[in-house]
Every structure is written in C-alpha cells, then in structure tokens.
Amino acid sequence: MSSRLQVTRFSRVPHLLKVPEVAALLGVKPRTIYEMVAQERIPYRKPLGSSILRFDLDEIIAWTKAATANEVRKLGRPYSKNL
Numbered sequence: 314m315s316s317r318l319q320v321t322r323f324s325r326v327p328h329l330l331k332v333p334e335v336a337a338l339l340g341v342k343p344r345t346i347y348e349m350v351a352q353e354r355i356p357y358r359k360p361l362g363s364s365i366l367r368f369d370l371d372e373i374i375a376w377t378k379a380a381t382a383n384e385v386r387k388l389g390r391p392y393s394k395n396l
Contacts, residue, residue, distance in 0.1 A: 327370070355368070
C-alpha cells in the first residue's frame with residue numbers, strides 16, 4: 314500500500330481593515346478615505362445591503378505600489394517608488 318499526501322488549496326482569507334486603520338496606514342484622515350471611496354479612487358469592499366466599508370490589506374498594499382506619482386501626491390505624501 315502506498316500512501317499519498319493530499320494537498321488541498323485553501324483560499325486566502327483576506328485581512329480586512331476598517332476606515333481608521335486604512336487612514337492610519339496611508340497617513341491621511343478618515344474623511345479622506347471616505348472621499349476616495351466616493352470617487353472610487355481606492356479599492357474597497359462593501360457587503361450588499363450594508364453601509365460598512367472594509368479594505369483588503371493585500372489590495373491596499375498592491376494599490377499603493379501601483380499608484381502613479383499623481384495619486385500618491387493626492388494623498389499628501391511625497392512620491393517614492395518604495396511604497
């Protein structure tokens with residue numbers, strides 16, 4: 314008898330942040346995050362039928378790395394390729 318190791322892939326569980334946490338991470342006020350959501354300038358999640366906003370940490374990190382110099386300046390931070 315031979316035994317085989319069954320490998321199953323688990324979906325990545327997102328690390329979801331609240332508005333104040335994203336604001337602190339980006340160095341802006343929570344109001345700025347709400348404005349960016351309204352303008353669809355930042356990736357976010359909102360459960361159907363809810364007013365709750367959540368932000369996937371991995372998506373926010375990828376978004377900041379892909380942000381243009383102009384978008385980063387809109388956050389009030391100096392442009393750096395090392396974001």
